[in-house]
Amino acid sequence: MSLTEIAAKIASAAVASGRAAEDISLIAVSKVQPNERVSAVLEQGHRIFGENRVQEAAGKWPAFQEQFGEIELHLLGPLQTNKARQAVNLFSTLHSLDRPKLAGALARIAQEEGRCPNLFVQVNTGEEPQKAGIAPADLDGFVKDCRNMDLPIQGLMCIPPADEEASLHFALLAKMANRNGLAGLSMGMSADFEKAISFGATHVRVGSAIFGERVRPQP
Numbered sequence: 001m002s003l004t005e006i007a008a009k010i011a012s013a014a015v016a017s018g019r020a021a022e023d024i025s026l027i028a029v030s031k032v033q034p035n036e037r038v039s040a041v042l043e044q045g046h047r048i049f050g051e052n053r054v055q056e057a058a059g060k061w062p063a064f065q066e067q068f069g070e071i072e073l074h075l076l077g078p079l080q081t082n083k084a085r086q087a088v089n090l091f092s093t094l095h096s097l098d099r100p101k102l103a104g105a106l107a108r109i110a111q112e113e114g115r116c117p118n119l120f121v122q123v124n125t126g127e128e129p130q131k132a133g134i135a136p137a138d139l140d141g142f143v144k145d146c147r148n149m150d151l152p153i154q155g156l157m158c159i160p161p162a163d164e165e166a167s168l169h170f171a172l173l174a175k176m177a178n179r180n181g182l183a184g185l186s187m188g189m190s191a192d193f194e195k196a197i198s199f200g201a202t203h204v205r206v207g208s209a210i211f212g213e214r215v216r217p218q219p
């Protein structure tokens with residue numbers, strides 16, 4: 001699908017639920033895509049991108065930023081505490097704040113660096129043992145702790161279980177954000193971003209629909 005087609009789908013999904021298209025950020029997920037595909041999307045004027053790994057992002061984005069100017073980078077994948085400082089300096093937003101230890105590390109680094117990216121708390125809405133994220137029952141306490149550390153929590157993020165109806169997870173995430181007074185909802189990928197918008201997504205993370213199938217799987 002072209003970027004224009006995706007933008008049109010986002011706009012009509014927004015309008016259908018009484019929202020403005022500008023209230024939804026399209027994050028183009030460029031992980032493991034060849035640089036030619038990424039350049040092509042930059043050439044079309046898109047400036048919001050998502051990556052899963054700090055190392056990969058650090059290897060490819062500084063050159064693009066030099067060539068294309070300011071680019072908003074979002075980290076979507078798990079963040080190890082020993083890469084947290086690098087992530088703070090590279091990304092505008094981190095979507096995978098998923099544990100107390102990482103919150104503590106980010107709070108300390110933010111103090112030292114005098115800056116902190118916007119943060120989304122990743123919620124393990126499906127309570128899947130193999131998946132990262134705060135358990136729904138622990139969320140309210142975790143958000144409170146983050147606020148006490150002055151972390152800029154913008155919203156919540158989820159990756160619904162592959163074999164379940166995503167709508168249930170989108171609705172649950174929206175409800176949890178609302179009760180915690182959080183405006184941001186990072187949810188919806190290539191297969192279900194329109195549905196996510198109907199449940200209030202403010203950030204959709206779209207990879208393969210924009211760039212084509214990923215050429216090599218995530219290791």
Ligand SMILES: *Cc1c(COP(=O)(O)O)cnc(C)c1O
Nearest residue numbers: 029076189190205206207208209
């Ligand atoms: C890869 C990835 C995406 C994009 O997935 P597509 O199905 O290719 O759109 C979105 N969010 C996260 C967290 C991802 O890892």
